[in-house]
Amino acid sequence: DAKTTQPNSMESNEEEPVHLPCNHSTISGTDYIHWYRQLPSQGPEYVIHGLTSNVNNRMASLAIAEDRKSSTLILHRATLRDAAVYYCILRPPRNTGNQFYFGTGTSLTVIP
């Protein structure tokens, strides 16, 4: 059911921007794009989500391709606390339920 493809791992230097890509070529018109991250020994935590337009919040930015077949999570200045596994998830419309299908995620290493 996981319909997203992400690189297994990425590295970034501390205080530099990080661009985490996600491909979702089979996305439907009503699927939202969600990003969660999981720090070691913790449950996943919400990062950001969007449908068609680019989104910004205090944690990150989400850039969505015009055809919606890919998206990029942008961390503007990586810190050591951003080292985590980042999951890109396609979420069906809310009225169908809250089942999330996680892919394998991208393990982000932040180098001091």
Next chain:
Amino acid sequence: KAGVTQTPRYLIKTRGQQVTLSCSPISGHRSVSWYQQTPGQGLQFLFEYFSETQRNKGNFPGRFSGRQFSNSRSEMNVSTLELGDSALYLCASSGLGQETQYFGPGTRLLVL
């Protein structure tokens, strides 16, 4: 607001036994979803309960079951435990109309 709580945090069982895990959602949240996380399979959706009814179910055998009480607290049960059931079991809650899910810290189950 208190976050999602899960009890117990750690559990050791032997093959053939059964286990019950508990999840208390964020106050006011009526949707509770359960996930299994293993190194080999990653995060997999088990089932979702909304207002005491199972709304969605993942691809797991019937040994995995759950229920939700009128106060939205949820339990999941695994009968006839197998070694492969060793995993981190996560629950997540969501409020009505909310896009995001809030995850608990998980229950780590070890089956010997």
